[in-house]
Amino acid sequence: MIATGHPDVSVERRCELLGVARASYYRGPASGLRSGDLALMRRIDELYLQHPWMGSRSLADHLTIPEEPVGRDRVRRLMLLMGIQSLSPKPGTSKRHPKHPVYPYLLRGLTIDRPNQVWATDITYIPMARGFMYLVAIMDWGTRKVLSWRLSNTLDTRFCVEALKEALFKYGAPEIFNSDQGCQFTSEAFTSVLKQWNVRISMDGKGRFKDNIFIERLWRTLKYERIYLRTYETGTELFKDLTDWFNWYNNGRKHTSLDKQTPDEAYYQRLKLAA
Template sequence: MIEPNNSILSIGQQCRLLSISRSSFYYKPKGETEQNLGLMRRIDEQFLETPFFGVRQMTWHLRNDGHLVNEKRIRRLMRLMGLMPIYQKPNTSRPAKGHKTYPYLLRGLRVERPNQVWCSDITYLPMRRGFLYLVAIMDWHTRKVLAWRISNTLEADFCVEALNEAIHKFGPPEIMNTDQGSQFTSFAWTDRLRRTGVRISMDGKGRFLDNIFIERLWRTLKYECAYLHAWETGSEAKAGIRK
């Protein structure tokens, strides 16, 4: 005779243990609407042309294109896409609260050899029914993409995976330069660099040319690949990007 397993909790017990309602337990998050996905595609295209457009300017631009949108909606979508406009004033990037930031080390530096300076950045990738995020590690001297990963979230894990692959294949750089986004100020990212002896550099506020090489990569990738294909799945996106 098999004794009942008393360690298995009922749905109600699990909900009480987690302090959530039963309806929340069964809730499945909904994806973005077709209309919002279309807006996100338009925002992404315009942002490549005018990376200094903030929420207000982007809202005005979309309204002039005939889209009935308000600033609250555009702010949410731009935040979801991980877009941060360039400002010629403080507040160009927003590290997570409590994360340490690092000074900009490339001012006046002549980059003359591979592995002297690497850079990294994250971009939004439109799909037919959703979106993904892409991170790339690039060598400043050769402009070679050393490693990349795609993810459906903006957590730091996929960035660290790409960094680990690049270090494994090519050895660590002398300097790694990024913006001050929460992925690059996270403990997982900075600790990996510190333990490898890499000096950490972060873009100065309002310095829109600091990561210009990888921004050019995003522009080329999107216009010559991503915008030409309506990828259905992550595997299709991976194959297209790899090609």
């Protein structure tokens, strides 16, 4: 077999050999980045994980030191590139794009205690040694099991749809699927798949961090237990390490909220009880 890093192997063939989507192939830092931007993006991500209500002004203030001032415009530009925004309420944020309908939030007051009752999804930024990638994951809300995930070098819709289809074909359809109002999840390409499987669509309210709290906790756990402890040189290296971590998370990490079961144990045992 030809090594995936061989210069004569096409990107498509490398992705095939690795078992990842074309969008998952790492191409290095995006064009337009300035000197020091990658390091600053890492600092923004760490601070944002702890304080998602912070906007560009607050982040710039907290990131500025006497030796290195950080401007708000620069932080705003990098936040846009990272796909994050302040979760504090703002006027006019509920305006809907006519081609991307937003669905109501269906989980308020709902007791979620069964596998495949509610799934949730989100995208997060992953720093690399010389660039960055985006990670999407789909989680079973009631058992915290990560059902599927995908990496991408762009904030497109395709890698989200691929993750969704994988979860549906492996585990069947949930009753409700919850996401934020990001354009990837409100797109026709994404919602049409859910409709084909007769899944009810739920979307977080703007500025409602707690509406999707469990997958936000997943990102914090992943980044502080693995991502921030390592430096990834290539997308292949990141992909392999994430594969190991998600396998451990599902099969080895016990949750107090699950009576000290792993997500896999909780998912499959509760499926049997529900049968």
